[in-house]
Amino acid sequence: MLDRLEAAVAAAHGYTELRQHANTATRVVLRQGAVIANTVEQVAGVSARCHGSGGFGFAAEPDDSDDAIARVMAEARGNAELAARHSAHTNQALPTTAPGRGVWEHRSANAPLPPQARIDLLRRLDAGLRARYRDLANIDLVLQELAIDKALATTEGALAFTHSPRTVLYAALEYRSGDGTPTRIADVFGGFGGFEDHEETLGSDVTEAALDRLYDELRRKADGVFCEAGMHDVVLDADIAGILAHEAIGHTCEGDLVLGGSVAGPALGQVVASEKITLMDQAGRGMDDAAAVAVHVDDEGTPCRDVTIIDRGVLRSFLHNKDTALELGMAPTGNARAHAYSDEPLVRMRNTCILPGDDRLEDMIGAIDRGYYFTRSGNGQADFTGEFMFGVTTGYEIRGGKLGRAIRDTTISGVAFDMLKAVTHVGDRFVWSPGGWCGKKQIIPVTMGGAAIKTRINVGGR
Amino acid sequence: MGSDAAFARDLVARAQAEGADAAQAITREGTAFEVNFDSRRLTLLRSRIIDAATVTAFCGGRKGSATLTGRDPAAVAAAVRDACAAAMASPADPANGVAEDAVTAPASEIGAPAADRDGMVQAVLQHIDDMRLEYPLVHMREARYEFGDLTRSFASSTGATRCERRGSYLTTALFNAQRDGKSTSMAHHGASAFAPFTRLLDAGEFRRLFSDASQSFDPQPVPEKFVGDIILTPEAAWPVLLGPLANAISGYALLAGTTPFRDRLGQMIAVPGLSLYNQPAAADFVYGAAFDDYGLQNDDLTVLRDGVLESFLVDHYISKKLGMPRTAGWWSFRVPGGETPLADIVAATRRGVILTRFSGGTPSADLEFSGIAKNAFYIEDGVVRHPLRETMISGNLQDLLPRIRALSRETVNFGGSEVPAISAGGVTISGN
Numbered sequence: 001m002l003d004r005l006e007a008a009v010a011a012a013h014g015y016t017e018l019r020q021h022a023n024t025a026t027r028v029v030l031r032q033g034a035v036i037a038n039t040v041e042q043v044a045g046v047s048a049r050c051h052g053s054g055g056f057g058f059a060a061e062p063d064d065s066d067d068a069i070a071r072v073m074a075e076a077r078g079n080a081e082l083a084a085r086h087s088a089h090t091n092q093a094l095p096t097t098a099p100g101r102g103v104w105e106h107r108s109a110n111a112p113l114p115p116q117a118r119i120d121l122l123r124r125l126d127a128g129l130r131a132r133y134r135d136l137a138n139i140d141l142v143l144q145e146l147a148i149d150k151a152l153a154t155t156e157g158a159l160a161f162t163h164s165p166r167t168v169l170y171a172a173l174e175y176r177s178g179d180g181t182p183t184r185i186a187d188v189f190g191g192f193g194g195f196e197d198h199e200e201t202l203g204s205d206v207t208e209a210a211l212d213r214l215y216d217e218l219r220r221k222a223d224g225v226f227c228e229a230g231m232h233d234v235v236l237d238a239d240i241a242g243i244l245a246h247e248a249i250g251h252t253c254e255g256d257l258v259l260g261g262s263v264a265g266p267a268l269g270q271v272v273a274s275e276k277i278t279l280m281d282q283a284g285r286g287m288d289d290a291a292a293v294a295v296h297v298d299d300e301g302t303p304c305r306d307v308t309i310i311d312r313g314v315l316r317s318f319l320h321n322k323d324t325a326l327e328l329g330m331a332p333t334g335n336a337r338a339h340a341y342s343d344e345p346l347v348r349m350r351n352t353c354i355l356p357g358d359d360r361l362e363d364m365i366g367a368i369d370r371g372y373y374f375t376r377s378g379n380g381q382a383d384f385t386g387e388f389m390f391g392v393t394t395g396y397e398i399r400g401g402k403l404g405r406a407i408r409d410t411t412i413s414g415v416a417f418d419m420l421k422a423v424t425h426v427g428d429r430f431v432w433s434p435g436g437w438c439g440k441k442q443i444i445p446v447t448m449g450g451a452a453i454k455t456r457i458n459v460g461g462r
Numbered sequence: 463m464g465s466d467a468a469f470a471r472d473l474v475a476r477a478q479a480e481g482a483d484a485a486q487a488i489t490r491e492g493t494a495f496e497v498n499f500d501s502r503r504l505t506l507l508r509s510r511i512i513d514a515a516t517v518t519a520f521c522g523g524r525k526g527s528a529t530l531t532g533r534d535p536a537a538v539a540a541a542v543r544d545a546c547a548a549a550m551a552s553p554a555d556p557a558n559g560v561a562e563d564a565v566t567a568p569a570s571e572i573g574a575p576a577a578d579r580d581g582m583v584q585a586v587l588q589h590i591d592d593m594r595l596e597y598p599l600v601h602m603r604e605a606r607y608e609f610g611d612l613t614r615s616f617a618s619s620t621g622a623t624r625c626e627r628r629g630s631y632l633t634t635a636l637f638n639a640q641r642d643g644k645s646t647s648m649a650h651h652g653a654s655a656f657a658p659f660t661r662l663l664d665a666g667e668f669r670r671l672f673s674d675a676s677q678s679f680d681p682q683p684v685p686e687k688f689v690g691d692i693i694l695t696p697e698a699a700w701p702v703l704l705g706p707l708a709n710a711i712s713g714y715a716l717l718a719g720t721t722p723f724r725d726r727l728g729q730m731i732a733v734p735g736l737s738l739y740n741q742p743a744a745a746d747f748v749y750g751a752a753f754d755d756y757g758l759q760n761d762d763l764t765v766l767r768d769g770v771l772e773s774f775l776v777d778h779y780i781s782k783k784l785g786m787p788r789t790a791g792w793w794s795f796r797v798p799g800g801e802t803p804l805a806d807i808v809a810a811t812r813r814g815v816i817l818t819r820f821s822g823g824t825p826s827a828d829l830e831f832s833g834i835a836k837n838a839f840y841i842e843d844g845v846v847r848h849p850l851r852e853t854m855i856s857g858n859l860q861d862l863l864p865r866i867r868a869l870s871r872e873t874v875n876f877g878g879s880e881v882p883a884i885s886a887g888g889v890t891i892s893g894n
Contacts, residue, residue, distance in 0.1 A: 031714070031717055031718060032717055032718065032719065034555055034557075034717070034783065035525070035552045035553060035555065036714070036717070036779070037527075038525060038526045038527065038548045038549070038551070038552050039526070039527040039528065039529065039548065040526075040527070040528045040529070040541075040544040040545070040548055041528070041529040041530075042528075042529070042530050042531070042537065042540075042541070043514070043529070043531050044530075044531055044532065044537070045531055045532060054503065055503075055504060055505075055506075055507070056505060056506040056507070057506070057507050057508075058506055058507070058508040058509070059508070059509045059510070060508075060509075060510045060511070061510075061511040061532075062511060062512075062513045062514070062531035062532035063511075063513075063532045063533075063534065075509055079506075079507035079508065079509060080507070082507055082579070082583065083504045083505075083506065083507045083583075086504060086583050086587060087499075087503040087504035087587065114547070114551065115526070115547050115548045115550075115551035116550075116551040118551070119551045119552060119553070123553070137718075137719055137720050138718040138719055138720050140718070174718065174720045174827055176720055180722070181722075181828050182720035182721075182722065182827035182828050183826075183827055183828065184720070184826065184827035226830075229687060229854065229856065229890060229892040230687065230892060231894065256603065256604075257603070259603075260500075260601060260603040260636075260638070261601060261638060261640045261645035262645070263645065266643060323505075341531075342510045344506060344508060378823045378824065379823045379824070381821045383647050383648050383821070383836065384638055384645050384646075384647065384648045385645060385646070385647055385648075385851070387647065387821075387834065387836075387851060387852060389821045389822060389833055389834045390823075391822065391823025391824070391832075391833075393826075408826065408830065409823075409826035409830055409832075410832060411822055411823065411832040411833050411834070411854065411856070413821075413834050413852060413854060414852070414894075415852065440604075441604055458852060458854060458892075458894050460832035460833070460854045460856045460892070461832070461856065461890075
């Protein structure tokens with residue numbers, strides 16, 4: 001495919017990206033033991049994006065024949081010319097970089113498994129849970145695989161192919177108390193690789209033991225208490241710190257949001273966090289080659305590089321595509337990503353994380369007289385202003401430096417840089433999330449990582 | 463393009479040839495054109511050919527589906543094989559199967575036939591100029607004006623076929639206000655219609671929301687934690703109240719068995735002033751549909767009448783699974799407005815918050831919710847006092863429904879729902 005794309009783009013007039021892109025997904029959903037979804041999906045096609053006089057044109061078709069390639073290139077060029085004709089604002093060319101070139105297969109050495117193996121895994125886990133815990137009111141098990149194949153050629157000489165697979169098992173358990181009150185708890189397992197890479201672990205005692213712990217936490221949560229609303233000293237466990245890195249900080253440092261007036265824009269070079277905080281958006285598969293997303297060359301053909309957003313408390317860099325780099329007079333960072341063949345590349349994060357420190361979790365909890373230890377988050381959102389919120393689905397009171405009762409669901413919020421300045425401890429255990437998503441016109445898979453932090457934050461409750 | 467559901471019928475035949483004893487297929491074909499822009503300029507013109515299909519195979523009560531894009535013969539054959547293989551791997555479930563009562567109906571068509579590309583570009587350029595003049599503090603990002611032409615076709619092994627074409631326009635924008643280096647919170651709005659918008663600035667509720675954004679500088683937290691009223695504008699009423707309610711009374715929540723509403727059919731669950739109707743086939747819902755994903759006609763349904771829960775939202779599968787009547791395979795809800803203008807609801811509020819966006823998670827299993835009030839203002843003694851920041855609201859959906867104080871006379875049609883502003887009491891409101 002790369003040869004065909006390279007030959008086609010060689011005939012282009014003006015800046016052009018040409019991408020053949022296939023997302024292959026499988027999804028199996030078990031609820032109350034019934035298979036309510038069992039789907040295979042392949043969303044595939046070819047797209048072109050052209051640029052001229054400040055205007056971009058884009059076109060996509062669900063077809064990768066030579067004729068389709070010629071059509072999308074002509075259509076995208078026509079769209080770019082129409083945009084430029086009506087709204088030309090610059091004669092400056094997009095910034096150039098060394099062209100990203102290479103093939104990253106990340107394909108499993110294991111043989112693909114048949115559909116039956118997916119169903120068998122979920123039914124085995126479901127049956128095991130029902131046998132061990134007869135008081136569970138409901139079990140949801142969702143197995144999702146997504147393999148992204150992208151081939152890219154650009155007029156600047158980029159020529160790259162990446163196969164990036166991810167497999168995630170989502171498990172949610174529900175319990176109904178004597179008074180009928182339902183309580184739900186969920187966790188995510190898996191990570192980078194195809195189902196064939198994860199089937200053994202997901203079906204092993206390790207996963208069963210994790211589900212047993214999840215059940216124990218569910219029962220404690222069912223007897224849990226509502227948080228006291230207000231500002232509290234808290235320890236945010238590694239999973240939540242990772243979401244914090246992405247939602248509260250990462251988004252405000254995306255070049256297009258900086259141009260949109262994000263709070264990070266005027267703060268470049270300033271102290272925005274405790275000196276214990278270093279926060280990065282990492283290329284490839286992250287610093288330990290263990291993140292759940294692989295991005296080596298972005299969808300504009302820029303080689304991806306690690307971006308240190310905050311270095312020991314000082315805001316150092318933003319995330320860019322070529323357009324935002326041009327507008328802000330900076331260099332592209334390899335953050336232009338598109339989710340599907342029919343999507344244009346936007347400024348997106350890749351593997352975003354707070355680097356680990358040297359504090360032990362027990363010392364962080366021990367340093368709090370009255371507060372909370374939050375361990376799992378349901379979702380999160382952030383704002384241009386740096387204000388953010390996360391739903392917290394699992395956590396515990398801290399009383400006199402010790403863990404106390406479990407809590408019910410709550411929400412935490414704050415202003416990102418204020419909260420980071422209040423960080424006093426950063427944990428020594430680093431964790432990547434197995435399956436993060438980010439929504440911004442298009443959804444896209446991302447990885448979030450971090451270590452536990454101790455800070456002060458606004459907690460919702462009664 | 464595809465008005466006779468030929469490709470859908472072909473997929474059904476292929477699935478049966480592959481071993482399925484019953485099958486159905488849905489195809490989605492069309493084109494989309496969008497003009498992306500920000501406050502200064504056009505940023506991207508994007509055109510797409512849409513051609514996707516989902517084939518579902520049933521083999522002895524086993525079910526599997528496959529979705530593909532395009533018509534490449536090898537990909538089509540692979541999708542049919544994948545659907546059948548997925549079905550064979552599934553356990554048998556008597557609830558699985560095509561809808562035997564789906565019937566063939568004439569193809570329908572609504573909306574503009576094709577994008578007026580030059581007209582759309584001109585409308586956006588005019589909008590950028592209008593914004594400079596009328597809302598100079600407002601900055602738009604990720605804004606677009608889009609036309610979509612989509613034909614959705616259905617066929618099943620019963621011989622039933624359906625086909626519907628919709629051509630519609632959408633304008634949407636992310637925006638905030640900026641002044642002297644200060645930025646207000648991000649806001650979002652979209653408006654849709656079957657015909658092109660005469661003037662984008664007049665579409666939907668953009669004027670009200672741009673005006674709100676321009677008045678949202680120097681926000682403050684609420685003075686103290688208190689229990690008071692929230693007024694959900696139509697933009698917030700769906701995500702805070704009505705969306706979670708719909709999920710909690712859906713068939714899939716009943717299958718889970720844990721929804722607090724599972725035994726409440728026929729009971730009063732909200733104030734008498736609240737009614738909720740599902741009307742997917744209504745002529746004014748751009749994102750409605752004539753038929754659902756089982757090829758069944760989307761009929762009007764009364765979900766809540768005067769506060770009484772009259773119907774759960776049950777699709778074909780759940781109706782078979784739980785032995786309940788099928789009621790709703792597609793959701794497009796309408797909540798009739800009340801008698802009171804929104805301004806009077808604000809004036810009658812002793813202490814509370816009016817919010818346009820809720821930054822919060824899905825309510826918990828027991829329908830507790832908490833999140834941040836965004837694009838929000840503090841109200842005291844009937845007067846809007848100041849914009850808010852770092853303000854958390856929390857409560858319980860079940861408790862909130864009987865505490866609804868008023869529904870505004872004004873409603874907003876979002877294309878897939880129409881709702882008024884809703885005020886309710888007894889909500890915990892706290893600040894930093």
